[in-house]
Amino acid sequence: MQKIKVLHIIKSLGRGGAEMLLxxxxxxxxxxxxxxxxxxxxxxxxxxxxSIEEAGGKVTCFSAKNNIQxxxxxxxxxxxxxxxxxxVIHCHLPWAGFLGRLVYKKTKIPTVYTEHNMxxxxxxxxxxxxxxxxxxxxxxxGVSEDVTNSIKKNINPNIPVRTLLNGANTExxxxxxxIGIDAKTELGIPKDAIVIGNVAVFRxxxxxxxxxQVLKTITLRNSNVYGIIVGAGPxxxxxxxxxxxxxxxxxxxxxxxxxxxxPYFSAMDIFMMSSSFEGLPIALLEAMSMECAIVSxxxxxxKEVIVHEQNGLxxxxxxxxxxxxxxxxxxxxxxELEAFKKAARExxxxxxxxxxxxxxxxxxxxxxxxxxx
Numbered sequence: 424m425q426k427i428k429v430l431h432i433i434k435s436l437g438r439g440g441a442e443m444l445l446x447x448x449x450x451x452x453x454x455x456x457x458x459x460x461x462x463x464x465x466x467x468x469x470x471x472x473x474s475i476e477e478a479g480g481k482v483t484c485f486s487a488k489n490n491i492q493x494x495x496x497x498x499x500x501x502x503x504x505x506x507x508x509x510x511v512i513h514c515h516l517p518w519a520g521f522l523g524r525l526v527y528k529k530t531k532i533p534t535v536y537t538e539h540n541m542x543x544x545x546x547x548x549x550x551x552x553x554x555x556x557x558x559x560x561x562x563x564x565g566v567s568e569d570v571t572n573s574i575k576k577n578i579n580p581n582i583p584v585r586t587l588l589n590g591a592n593t594e595x596x597x598x599x600x601x602i603g604i605d606a607k608t609e610l611g612i613p614k615d616a617i618v619i620g621n622v623a624v625f626r627x628x629x630x631x632x633x634x635x636q637v638l639k640t641i642t643l644r645n646s647n648v649y650g651i652i653v654g655a656g657p658x659x660x661x662x663x664x665x666x667x668x669x670x671x672x673x674x675x676x677x678x679x680x681x682x683x684x685x686p687y688f689s690a691m692d693i694f695m696m697s698s699s700f701e702g703l704p705i706a707l708l709e710a711m712s713m714e715c716a717i718v719s720x721x722x723x724x725x726k727e728v729i730v731h732e733q734n735g736l737x738x739x740x741x742x743x744x745x746x747x748x749x750x751x752x753x754x755x756x757x758x759e760l761e762a763f764k765k766a767a768r769e770x771x772x773x774x775x776x777x778x779x780x781x782x783x784x785x786x787x788x789x790x791x792x793x794x795x796x
Contacts, residue, residue: 434518443706448781449480452781497526497529534561543573558582562787619693630698640744652675691715
C-alpha cells in the first residue's frame with residue numbers, strides 16, 4: 424500500500440511547545456501507513472532536527488532570516504511538494520500557516536492548520552493576515568476549546584474548525600527517581616530538597632519574572648525549596664536581572680535549552696506556571712505525565728486540563744501571587760503533595776495521552792484525502 428505523505432511546515436524547530444510535539448508524535452505515528460516530511464526556516468533554531476530524523480522524519484530547511492523571507496520561500500515549498508508527491512500539508516503557528524495557505528491556493532493539496540494560541544494575543548498585523556487568509560486552507564484546528572472559540576469569534580471562518588487537544592507521550596514521559604537525583608546533583612541541589620520547576624520559552628506571556636518573585640516568597644518561608652527553570656528566550660537578560668535582585672542565584676538553577684527535559688521533570692516535585700495566557704502547553708502535559716504536582720494560573724487551555732482541587736491547584740491569572748500559598752500548602756502536607764502527583768498523571772492518561780491525539784490526527788489526514796477525491 425502506498426504511504427500517505429504528510430508535510431509539516433513550521434517556522435523553526437527550536438525548543439518550543441509546538442516544535443517539541445513534532446518528534447514525540449512521530450514516534451507514535453503508524454509509519455507503515457504514513458511518511459512524514461518537515462520544512463522549517465530558521466537554521467539557528469534546529470534543536471528538534473536530530474530527534475525528528477532519528478524517529479524517521481525527513482527534514483529540510485529553507486533558510487529565511489525574517490517573516491518576509493519565509494513567505495518568499497513559497498516557490499521552493501511548492502516545488503518540494505511536487506517532487507515528493509505530498510498528499511497532506513500540516514502547518515503550525517501563523518507565519519508557517521500563511522505560507523501554507525499560499526501553497527494550498529497553488530497546489531490544492533489538502534492543508535490543515537493548527538492554532539496554538541489565542542487570536543487576541545497576536546500582533547495586529549498577524550491578526551489581520553490571519554483573518555484575511557484563514558479560509559485558504561482545508562481545516563483549522565485549535566489545541567483547546569478556548570483557542571477554537573477564539574478563532575470562531577475573531578475570524579468567523581467559512582472552513583471547518585475543530586478542537587484537537589494536545590497530548591503527552593505517557594509511555595516516554597515516566598518519572599525516574601534515580602535520574603531525578605542525578606539532575607539535582609548536577610545542579611547542586613540537595614537530594615532531600617523540594618524542587619519547584621518550569622519549562623518555558625522566556626517570553627512575556629510566561630511571566631518568569633513573576634515566577635521568581637513567587638519562589639522568593641516560598642523560600643523565605645521554607646529554606647529547603649529550590650527552583651529549576653529549563654529554557655531560554657528573548658527576555659533572558661531581564662529575568663537574570665530579577666534573579667540577582669531577589670538574591671536567588673543559589674536557589675534557582677537555569678539549565679538553558681535542553682532537548683531532553685525528562686531528568687529535570689524527574690527532579691521536580693511541583694511544576695508551577697505563572698502564565699498570563701496559554702493555548703494548551705505541552706510542557707504542562709509532560710510534567711503531569713511525569714508525576715509533578717501542578718500549581719498554576721488558570722490561563723487559557725490550562726483550565727481545560729487542571730480541575731482545581733482534583734488534579735492540581737490553580738488561581739486566577741490576575742492573582743498570581745497566590746501561587747506561593749498554593750505551593751506551600753503542598754510542601755507542608757507531604758501526603759497531599761503525593762496525592763496530587765498521582766492525580767496529575769492519571770488525568771493525562773485518561774484524557775490527554777498522545778496516543779489518543781495521534782489516532783484522531785491520522786483519521787483526520789485520511790478524511791482530508793477522501794474529501795479531496
